[in-house]
Amino acid sequence: MNGKHIQKLGFEKRAIKLALDAANLREDTGASRQEILDELQAVQNNPTGYLAGGVYAELAAELHEQDQKVVSRQSAALRATPLPYRVWGEDLIDPGAHDQMDVAMRLPVSRAGALMPDAHVGYGLPIGGVLATENAVIPYGVGVDIGCSMMLSVLPMAPGALGTDEARSLLIKHTRFGAGVAFEKRDRLDHEVLHDPAWKEQPLLRHLHPKAAEQIGTSGSGNHFVEFGTLTLKAPDLDLEPGEYLAVLSHSGSRGFGAQVAGHFTTLAQKLHPNLDRAAQKLAWLPLDTHEGEAYWQAMNLAGRYALANHEQIHGRLARALGLKPAAQVSNSHNLAWKQQHGGRELIVHRKGATPAEAGRLGLIPGSMADPGFVVRGRGVEAALSSASHGAGRQLGRKAAINSLAKKDVQAYLEGRGITLIGGGIDEAPQAYKRIEEVIARQSDLVDVVAEFQPRVVRMDTGSEDI
DNA sequence: ATGTCC
Numbered sequence: 068m069n070g071k072h073i074q075k076l077g078f079e080k081r082a083i084k085l086a087l088d089a090a091n092l093r094e095d096t097g098a099s100r101q102e103i104l105d106e107l108q109a110v111q112n113n114p115t116g117y118l119a120g121g122v123y124a125e126l127a128a129e130l131h132e133q134d135q136k137v138v139s140r141q142s143a144a145l146r147a148t149p150l151p152y153r154v155w156g157e158d159l160i161d162p163g164a165h166d167q168m169d170v171a172m173r174l175p176v177s178r179a180g181a182l183m184p185d186a187h188v189g190y191g192l193p194i195g196g197v198l199a200t201e202n203a204v205i206p207y208g209v210g211v212d213i214g215c216s217m218m219l220s221v222l223p224m225a226p227g228a229l230g231t232d233e234a235r236s237l238l239i240k241h242t243r244f245g246a247g248v249a250f251e252k253r254d255r256l257d258h259e260v261l262h263d264p265a266w267k268e269q270p271l272l273r274h275l276h277p278k279a280a281e282q283i284g285t286s287g288s289g290n291h292f293v294e295f296g297t298l299t300l301k302a303p304d305l306d307l308e309p310g311e312y313l314a315v316l317s318h319s320g321s322r323g324f325g326a327q328v329a330g331h332f333t334t335l336a337q338k339l340h341p342n343l344d345r346a347a348q349k350l351a352w353l354p355l356d357t358h359e360g361e362a363y364w365q366a367m368n369l370a371g372r373y374a375l376a377n378h379e380q381i382h383g384r385l386a387r388a389l390g391l392k393p394a395a396q397v398s399n400s401h402n403l404a405w406k407q408q409h410g411g412r413e414l415i416v417h418r419k420g421a422t423p424a425e426a427g428r429l430g431l432i433p434g435s436m437a438d439p440g441f442v443v444r445g446r447g448v449e450a451a452l453s454s455a456s457h458g459a460g461r462q463l464g465r466k467a468a469i470n471s472l473a474k475k476d477v478q479a480y481l482e483g484r485g486i487t488l489i490g491g492g493i494d495e496a497p498q499a500y501k502r503i504e505e506v507i508a509r510q511s512d513l514v515d516v517v518a519e520f521q522p523r524v525v526r527m528d529t530g531s532e533d534i
Numbered sequence: 535a536t537g538t539c540c
Contacts, residue, residue, distance in 0.1 A: 212535045247537040274540085289535055326536040402535095 068100055076107055082133065085126040092122050113358060134357055135339070145173040145344045153450045156184025156509030159460070159501055164193035170346050171196065176203035178414055181451045183421050184509040185460025185501060191349035194420035194461075197454045201414055203352040204363055204404050206333040208417035213329055213367050214374030215320035215402040215420075217431035217457075219298070219442065219520065220382045220393035221305065224313040226297040226523070229389070231487050234295040234524040238489055241384040242286055242293045244528040247323070249281035256383070258283055260376040265369045269362055271331055272369065279324040279373060284380030286319050288528035290458075290495055292436065293317045293381055296522040304517050305395040305429075305442070312394070315385055316440055316520055318433060319377050320402070325370040332363040355415065364404075371403050397442055399423055399430045401457035409452060416452050424448070424455040424514050432514075433458050434503030436495060436525050437486045441507055443514035455513045459503040465494035469532045472496050477534050486522060492530010 073086045086107055093103045110116075110123045114134065117127035149172035154160065164186040171192050172180050179199040186195030191207030198208050243250060250256075261283065266276045286293055298314040300307055321328075336351035337343075339359065343351055353360035375398060386393055399422055407416040422430040424445030432455065433440035447453045463471065469492075477496040481488055493499075507516065 210535080215535080245537090246535085287535070291535085320535065323536060326538095327540085329535085331540090 068094060068103065072100075072104065073107070076104065076111060078107075078111070079133070082126060082129050085129050089122050089126050144175070145170070145347055146175065147173075149173050150177055150180070152180040152182065154182040155451065155456075155513065156506060159184050159505060159509065160186045161188065163188040164195065167191070167193040168196055171198050171208070171350055174200070174347060174350055174352070176200040176352055179409060179452060181454060183451075183454060183456040184506045185420065185456035185458050187461045189419065192417065192419045195456060196417075196419050197421045197452045198417045198419075199407070199409055199414040199452055200352065200417070201412070202355050204355055204360055204367070204415050205350050205352045205417060206329055206336055206363060207349045207351075208419055209329070209367060209404050210402040210419045211326055211329045212320035212402055213325035214371035214400050215318075216371075216374050216378060216398060216400040217433065218317050218375070218378035218382060218398040219396065219431055220315045220386060221298055221307060221395040222313045222315065222386065222389065222391050223394045224389070224391060226311055226313045229295065229313055231524055235487060235489060237385055237388055238293060238295070238524060238526040241388055242381060242526055243284070244286045244288065244291070244490060244526065246288045246528075248285050248287075250284060255281065256284060256380055258376045258380060260372050263369060263372065265365055269366065271328065272366060275324045275327055279322070282322040282324065283373070283377055284384065285322060285377070286317070286381065286528070287322055291318050291320065292525055292527045293319075293385075294522045294525040296520050296524075298442075298518055298520045300518045305397070307395055314520055315382055316431070316433065316522070317378050317381050319374065319381065321370040321374040322377070324373060328366045328370055332359075332366070335359055367404065371400050374400065397429045397431055407452065409449070418454055418457075420457040421454040422457050422514075423453065424451070425453040429517065430455065430514065432456055432503075432507065435459055435497040435500040436488060436491060436522065436527065437481050437484045437497040438500070438503045440503075440520040440522070441516050442518040442520065444517050445514055446512065448513050451513050455510050456506055459500040459506050461499060462501045463499040468494045468496055468499035472498050474534060481534070484521075487524045488534060489524070489526040490529045491525070491527040491534050493532040493534055494530055495527060496534065
């Protein structure tokens with residue numbers, strides 16, 4: 068064992084000496100060269116795991132310090148002025164969302180961005196915000212509900228063939244809503260995502276696996292929904308003939324698992340940037356070439372796959388109960404970060420409430436519990452970083468909706484559109500959202516509308532104020 | 535968004 072072996076593993080400066088010292092101690096106790104090299108690699112991959120004690124503790128401390136220096140070098144001050152970014156639907160966007168996007172575009176790691184017409188204020192990056200960074204991922208640029216996504220199943224059945232009462236009982240029997248809810252053990256379905264090797268590669272993920280296993284196929288709360296409705300296709304597409312179809316549309320995320328991943332890494336990112344300007348505190352990032360950044364990337368992508376698996380379970384249950392196999396299916400994540408080529412380099416594109424809209428890619432943009440949703444096809448517009456809105460976007464905050472909307476007006480709106488609602492709350496009333504038709508119109512250069520979905524029987528969590 | 539502090 069000599070310095071060359073150590074340097075080959077990528078150790079630098081004082082870490083080389085410390086690694087060599089530790090290697091010699093291990094050799095004295097009879098460890099083989101390969102064992103020692105594997106151990107050194109493990110320490111390098113996760114220095115914090117070896118700080119507590121043992122032969123590698125000093126090396127781990129030095130590696131940890133080197134990591135911190137990398138991080139603090141990147142904690143430069145904010146730019147004096149935001150980088151320019153384009154806005155779609157300026158007239159529909161409140162100033163608060165603009166201000167948040169301005170701060171994001173002042174981060175030293177930011178390279179490009181865009182604001183979608185459904186934009187409104189969120190934590191850190193606004194909802195409807197798209198942000199491209201270089202070698203950095205921002206947990207709050209993805210959002211608390213990592214992998215929050217949409218799925219549509221078009222069923223080979225005429226919309227009228229499923230009665231409202233039957234649709235209602237299917238939703239009650241096969242979906243679960245509410246914070247903290249999980250499936251009873253006997254009702255659980257297995258899914259390959261629960262056997263993903265990533266669960267065993269981080270203590271945090273290992274810890275969250277049981278929660279993920281019991282919550283898979285559930286829908287949570289807030290704006291999440293599962294609904295039956297009518298899909299209208301005017302021209303041949305989605306491998307389907309034009310016509311009207313019964314369809315299931317769902318909005319769901321990564322449940323408690325994703326929320327805890329988001330919380331863990333947001334806290335970590337903020338700790339790594341103690342000197343970040345206060346205005347940008349919630350936009351603290353993790354450099355992708357550090358262990359912390361890699362760990363978040365792995366956990367985020369697992370949460371993304373898990374959220375889509377959630378939808379698969381929901382749709383699978385409903386289709387099986389009807390004895391049908393979906394004739395077409397569309398899905399997309401709208402809270403996630405992707406590696407994407409932009410301006411000749413690889414950037415990290417965060418979409419926090421934004422639909423991927425690369426040229427030709429299908430996506431889903433829902434309206435509200437009573438308004439139509441749209442199947443869209445992306446046009447790959449560079450200035451929008453190939454994105455579109457993820458929905459209509461709120462025009463009233465939850466409190467404002469509860470305080471200002473009258474129950475009878477919301478009921479009238481639902482009755483006028485023939486909506487049967489299970490659960491739901493005033494804070495999710497259609498009147499709390501921007502008009503989806505306007506939001507779609509403002510982004511006609513970003514996506515083409517492929518089909519329209521009108522909800523009919525809708526299930527949501529019980530809100531704090533009933534409708 | 536989430537059982538609202540692992």
